[in-house]
Amino acid sequence: MSLLLRFYPIIPLCSLCLRGEMILKRMMVMSQISITVDNLHKKMGATLALKGITTRFEPARLHGIIGPDGAGKTTFIRILVGLLTPNQGSIQFYQGEQPIAFQSIRPKIAYMPQQQSLYADLSVGEHLDFFKDMYVIPSEVYITRRAELLRLTRMEPFQDRVAGKLSGGMYKKLGLMCALLQSPDVVFLDEPTNGVDPISRREFWELLYRLLQQKILVIISTAYMDEAERCSRVHVLEEGRILSTGEPRSILKRENVDNFEDFFVKYSERVKP
Amino acid sequence: MSEVFRWSRAFSVARKEVRHVWRDPFTLAWSIGLPLILVIFFGYAIDFNVRDVQLNIADRDNTRASRQFLQQFSSSQYFKLKHVKPGENVRRDLDQERIKGVLIIEPGFGRAVGAKQPTTVQLLLDGADNSTVGIIIGYVAGIQKAVQQKLYGERKIMPLQMKSRFLFNQEQSSQWFIVPGLVVIVVGLLSILLTALTVAREWENGSMELLLSTPVKPLEIILGKLAPYLVIVLISAGLVYLIARFQFGIPFRGSHLLFVGGVILFLTLCLAQGLLISVITRQQQLAMMLSFISGLLPTLLLSGFIFPIESMPKFFYYFTYILAPRWFMVISRGLFLKGAGIYELAEPLLMLLLLNIILVVVAIKSFKQDMEP
Structure with a gap:
């Protein structure tokens, strides 16, 4: 049910006849977002944070940008969500096959920053109310959506707790809820599991998989190498460059390593012999 | 949208x-x-209005006229007078920042006033604190005018007189x-x-x-x-x-x-x-x-x-x-x-x-x- 929420006006239609189902399918393909990134350069102060990134984010997949701290993950994501402007290179969003202007896709982008970004003195419920207004979500839609998200994240009992008193895992879940409130087409999560205990991390990933059932584009960054294999596409970032991109398994096979930790160890040995 | x-x-x-x-x-x-x-x-x-200014007095004349003169000072409410004993250093309190000025009346003041002759009185002021002293000068000018009338009589009426009135803030x-x-x-x-x-x-x-x-x-x-x-x-x-x-x-x-x-x-x-x-x-x-x-x-x-x-x-x-x-x-x-x-x-x-x-x-x-x- 949750995955169809965005298309709820179409649901009665598709129950009528087969043609409706086809329309629904085509609509889903139509609204699917993909992104191509071409030769992205970004200078942060004196250092060149991104040194020519070229890659592609395919629709309806869970993409992982993995790399150690300082690789440029946050800078890359901030450019993708329009919070930073690249010095060189371009980003193109596509809706289906059609190129689409960033300004028109922007309202359907959800973003969860890496650093703490919620209001310590506002409660879980007040956060949701606030972001409902920011995204201008109609009240009827909001009520169902809010209940659904609270159930999914198992945060129902904590609605009145202020963000400053939430545990690390719950804090991240609240951040995710705020981002997902508007039923986005693209979701950017910058190190969402950073500093979260292993059990909460697994719980968080389960949430992400449910999110993916809605056939939306999810881009996540992480410095935890074990999380790379949970993604359907991986973009390995190191010192502002993409080292490798593709399915996690095929990357490991290609590089002849067992896991991504070995991948980075092998890479650093190759760079400074 | x-x-x-x-x-x-x-x-x-x-x-x-x-x-x-x-x-x-x-x-x-x-x-x-x-x-x-x-x-x-x-x-x-x-408070810009300076009140109770400490003033040391060295009245070396000590006549009726000099006492009348000092009377005018103390009744003005602006000054607190303290007489210095003869022989004492008149400037010491001034140097130690305890007072703002010293008023010295030399002998012969009373005699000159009696004879309706011009005479002088010396006022030493602490110039280091020019804002307070500036205000004191203003007070002294008023007192001088009043004391002149008292000691020399109404004889010297000034033909040109400035009459000031404060608007807006009458009491300053x-x-x-x-x-x-x-x-x-x-x-x-x-x-x-x-x-x-x-x-x-x-x-x-x-x-x-x-x-x-x-x-x-x-x-x-x-x-x-x-x-x-x-x-x-x-x-x-x-x-x-x-x-x-x-x-x-x-x-x-x-x-x-x-x-x-x-x-x-x-x-x-x-x-x-x-x-x-x-x-x-x-x-x-x-x-x-x-x-x-x-x-x-x-x-x-x-x-x-x-x-x-x-x-x-x-x-x-x-x-x-x-x-x-x-x-x-x-x-x-x-x-x-x-x-x-x-x-x-x-x-x-x-x-x-x-x-x-x-x-x-x-x-x-x-x-x-x-x-x-």
Whole structure:
């Protein structure tokens, strides 16, 4: 049910006849977002944070940008969500096959920053109310959506707790809820599991998989190498460059390593012999 | 869909801001405490009218005339006289900063007065403290005139006489002069400080990053965040007004409507200044420091609050033209004491409006929509 929420006006239609189902399918393909990134350069102060990134984010997949701290993950994501402007290179969003202007896709982008970004003195419920207004979500839609998200994240009992008193895992879940409130087409999560205990991390990933059932584009960054294999596409970032991109398994096979930790160890040995 | 300005979003930002203020007693304490402290401090501590000046007397003549002369001094209420014993060093107390002056009457004073001959009395003053001494000189001139009539009789009537009458502040009360100026300080400092802190807090807290990634417009953030502080500072200004009227008994002779208009004009200008500071610093501590410096120093020193603008060097005199507190000071004093109308206040009002527009436009333009440093 949750995955169809965005298309709820179409649901009665598709129950009528087969043609409706086809329309629904085509609509889903139509609204699917993909992104191509071409030769992205970004200078942060004196250092060149991104040194020519070229890659592609395919629709309806869970993409992982993995790399150690300082690789440029946050800078890359901030450019993708329009919070930073690249010095060189371009980003193109596509809706289906059609190129689409960033300004028109922007309202359907959800973003969860890496650093703490919620209001310590506002409660879980007040956060949701606030972001409902920011995204201008109609009240009827909001009520169902809010209940659904609270159930999914198992945060129902904590609605009145202020963000400053939430545990690390719950804090991240609240951040995710705020981002997902508007039923986005693209979701950017910058190190969402950073500093979260292993059990909460697994719980968080389960949430992400449910999110993916809605056939939306999810881009996540992480410095935890074990999380790379949970993604359907991986973009390995190191010192502002993409080292490798593709399915996690095929990357490991290609590089002849067992896991991504070995991948980075092998890479650093190759760079400074 | 995302391009339109929505009042609902600005309102929601404002509601969130009110919650912050309500849950953080610091802000409310500032907005009530600062006006009270400033008014008590400036209203009671600063008094330009010097009273009870300590004066040492060396009456080496000690005649009826010299005693009459001194009588005039002590009955003026301005001076406290202390006779120095013969042979004692008359200047010692002056050197030790215990007194402000020494009055020396040489022998022969009484004789000269009796013979209606001209004579002199010496007054040594502590020139190191020129502001107090300047006031003393004024008192002495008055006493001299009175004593002359008493000792030499009405014979020397001066054909040309200057008759002064003080308008607006008949009793020359310092509080009447200071307290209307405090409105300027309280409104200016509070609105700059509170705004600078609230936007800087949003940056420091990291929430600005999340906020900027939503479809909310910068103008919606600005209006929503500043509106609650507009109300808070208006209440603080009202508090100063009430204290001025009912605690200090200062008259308000002008139009209240014009006053509210002037306050809002000056207030929005200061909000824009605070916004500009926080946009530049993005840090609460730095924002606080800059707010204090830029909100307090020009108002205290260059607005005519205490030091007259007319006697400043040319450069500073014209420099004050770009300082909003200077213009609002004229408006506040004009409305409280002089009952000035819109025509008399046209120049300061127009200058305030001009500076307001410039600062508001600059502040809004410089408000970042992204995370670029």
